[in-house]
Amino acid sequence: MTRDMSDVTRAKRGRPVHHWRRDVVELAALFTAVAVADGVANLVGHGPDGPVLLSVSAALLVATAGFHTWWARRHGHAPPTSDTDARPHSEEPQAGPSAVPTGDTAQSALWRMRTTVKDAPGSLAALCAALAGHRVDILSLQTHPLGEDTVDEFLLRAPGSLAAAGITRAVALAGGSRTWIERADAHDLVDAPTRVLGLATRTALDAAELPLALRQLLGRCTIRSLPATAGGGGRGPEGVPVEGVLEDTVMRLRAPEGGVITVERPYLPFTPTEFARARALVELDARLGPRVPDGQDVLTLPEGNAIAVRRADTGDLAAAKAMHERCSPRTLGMRYHGPVGDADRYLRHLLSPRFGRTLAVQTPSGRVVGLGHLLWDGDETEVALLIEDQWQRRGIGAELLGRLVAMAVEARCESVYAVTQASNTGMVAAMRGLGLPLDYQIEDGTLVITARLETAGGARAASERYDGRVTRD
DSSP states (O other), X not given: OHHHHHHHHHHXXXXXXXXXXXXXXXXXXXXXXXXXXXXXXXXXHHSXXXXXXXXHHHHHHHHHHHHHHHHHHHHTTSOOTTOTTOOOOOOSOOSSOOSSOOGGGGSEXXXXXXXXXXXXXXXXXXXXXXXXXXXXXXXXXXXXXXXXXXXXXEEEEEETTOOHHHHHHHHHHTTOEEEXXXXXXXXXXXXXXXXXXHHHHHHHHOTTHHHHHHHHHHOSOEEEEEOOOSOSTTSSGGGOOTTOEEETTEEEEEOTTSSEEXXXXXXXXXXXXXXXXXXXXXXXXXXXXXXXXXXXXXEEOTTSOEEEEEEEOGGGHHHHHHHHHHSOHHHXXXXXXXXXXXXXXXXXXXXXXXXXXXXXXXXXXXXXEEEEEEEEEBTEEEEEEEEOGGGOSSSHHHHHHHHHHHHHHHTTXXXXXXEEOTTOHHHHHHHHTTOSOEEEEEXXXXXXXXEEOOSHHHHHHHHHHHTTTEEEO
């Protein structure tokens, strides 16, 4: 878009350049001819040698006309380079991609920006011209009508030396208000329809993808799933109608299982377009019903035993409770950090795909001997493990943790954290074995270990661990 506007600007300014030297020569020739003619007329009228003077005058006129013709042919189409009216070719790079980047543009940066302008002719053109003036290229544009105003959402490529403050300042001068900007990455280069279709496909294949799809659709936001409650006034949980509710920076949607999905983005109000897209994803998930991807991976333990690792859901509730009964009170206490008798009531929540993803470790006889959970905790992500006593210290926990972290990387989570006790040496060793940057924090006697995933090295380490020692069944 910026390239087209630059071409239009150059076309408007591409009028013929007017050169004053040629005009001076033409005027001088004209005045010379008039003066000579006047002098000849006076001489002829008052002197005896009229014919001679007429002949001389004719010769001078022919010579003047010849000189003028010669001068025009030599200088008429090639004005001197010192002419101040001439516009030499600009060496400064124009806005938009070029074949060979020069200067600052060789190190460009991607930005996502949203600003509000008046819904009036020329408002978008003013924004585009302001961005082009700073050599900012518009890669994609979406508009969200809001009555008298319009929210314009841009994906921009700007010179690396241009800071976010410089972009927002230029946008403000061009009429933009309530501007929000953040760094983008290569994932944002996909156009909006393609991205929405991809998110819908992922949601259709796996019910656990719904919170992730909403987060990727709406940007950085907090998503919480709340169970259905009584006394909702007959319109749904907590009074939320079937079509949902949009309130500036908060949207509430009817969850497929009857609860409420709350999405909050305090820094940026939601638009009706975003609300409609989110509601469509939730409706798609509700129509498809509960589902978990089929398939399992077979893992060979160091002693030679083969176990299967697969996705689990609430259909595995009975098998998970049976595993609880085989676990010691110490193992359950380290996992749930509370009364051992309350452990069973956590399972339905943990196994629900609405709150995260669960991996189950199963023996050839069908017995579940281990569970690993990746839980969506607002805008954070928690990992948790439970391994049956007699199957501990065989590498199962480390394998589960590696797979869970790889899922978190795929979901573009920035970090994962585990809540455990300092005496749980197995969990501490498994977190260290990830090869990721770790932060340790003690809260009320409980150890919280956070692994940062935003670095390229962290993502590569998690992916390598997930792909190790696994064969497809």
